[in-house]
Amino acid sequence: MKILIIGYGSPIRGDDALGPLVADRLENTGVPAGVEVMSRHILTAELVADIAEQDRVIFLDAAVDAEPGEVRCQRLAPDAHALSTMAHFLDPRELLAWCETLYGRVPESFLVSAGGDSFDYSNYCLTPIGEMAMEKMLDWVDRLMCGETSKLALS
């Protein structure tokens, strides 16, 4: 099984670095064969080609609509209406819709996100609440890599 993990967010805006930092931790500690890990500032168009080749994709992001430290795991479906006005950065559901339209397939996809406590300037540095959320996000990633996905609802 091919699994792609994409952590995204700004590394210089506090807990917005959660996605890239979780991805970096996974990269440093090692992942099973068949799993690829990426860090990205934002989700951009060329990722569609990588995503289309996967069996499962796990997006990692910080959330502004969750309580600080609250970790969620949601199943994602393609959504062509999740359009960005600027098109330089994309919603993961929009990327999946691109996959569906252009390549005729969509991998099983999940978003693991955590509510950030602060989005002030910093440099690859989380708040204490962000640090705790990071561990929970890593737990979710482990479970998703192992295939514990059947009970997750669509976002």
Next chain:
Amino acid sequence: MSRTIAIEPVTRIEGHARITLQLGDDGAVEDARFHLTQFRGFEKFCEGRPYREMPALTARTCGICPVSHLLASNKACDHLLSVRIPPTGEHLRRIMNLAQLTQSHALSFFHLSSPDLLLGWDADPATRNIFGVMRQDPALARDGIRLRQIGQSIIETLGGKKIHPTWVVPGGVNEPLTLEKRDAMLKLLPEGLEIAKRTYDFFKTLVPKFKDEATHFGSLPTMFLSLVTPQGNFEHYDGLLRIKDAKGRIVEDMVPPEDYERVIGEAVEDFSYMKFPYYKPQGYPKGIYRVGPLARLNNAQACGTPYADVALAEFHMLQEESGPIASSFHYHYARLVEIIHALEMMERLLKDPTILDHRVRARARSNRDEGIGVSEAPRGTLIHHYRIDDDGLITWVNLIIATGHNNLAMNQSIRQVADAYVDGNNLQEGMLNRVEAVIRCFDPCLSCASHAFGQMPLRIELKDAAGRVVDTLSRS
């Protein structure tokens, strides 16, 4: 009764901006302005930092084009060190810049502008987007994704997969290229070139349909500024400044980048946070000029690679009149020519055996108080200028961003499009989309001067002189 139309935000560009159109009693456009509405102040908060931090700091100006800032900043630092970097280090930097140009131009053409070019300016806004393009021409959309993936992959192969790579350093690059990485990059290029040629040939068939747009989309008698080689050919990384006037006469040539202040002045206006650079000898605002792909091709005698030189010759035939290509609409065409050149040139550089040389960095401490670095970003000439104290701390910074050079021209282009298409008595969405589209020709990167955060719906309001809304259009 005078009225104002505001287009906010302008969509399918990088960053947030607003356009206002002031209408007269008869519904005709009296004034048009492009507003950059957010402020960042990089030049100020870099003061006091060690100069060696500048590449990393300024690369964070933008999440879209960090490579461009990384290169211009490191060139300014090279100047502070007073070193000439090893040829292989320079060639590796060039490859990274060409890869950045490829992926950036691919995004502009395939994803930001193709909805207008393929579906039409008057198409239903609900379908005039990237999904509309995918439905109409999925192969073209896949080509765009692949081309961008190739450019991004080369940047990552060179710089590593970190969000902000530290591979380019003052004095060169910090690691030589391995054979494996060289071969991995070379393997990508033939496919990229095929895509670029295919797209170029396709776009050539579309261009005759856009005669009206070519006439009214920023067809201006401006000067053009870019770097050129000492032979007057296309240059994107180093070289000397050239300025041509609207008739094609060279008014400044072989200007060392360190002398940029002699030819470029910067004005400010109270309606925008973006500065207004101008050609100093002609004063402001008469000294209007354009930069970017259109300017680079107008100024270059040759590209220096086979297929791009054929395309350059065809580019010069886009208008009947002699002289530089005047229409900003042809930025699209110029981008495709530059993508072809970038792919051809990357292959040439990578096939040169010296690209694997281990000497890639010159080491020194600061040997000057002032450093200036100039390179060509995808959107145009990028200038970084630093002054430091005896401890190597920054005391003063000036950044002239590629998009800023085009500020005067973007404002005049909006006015020209609005004059041609906007009827204030019968507001149609397609009219206003053309006003936005002329800005997209320049592919402005406003994050280089402001933070983009969140999204807003597009709302266009027509107000009377008393501020009453008399008509609206909205886009969610």
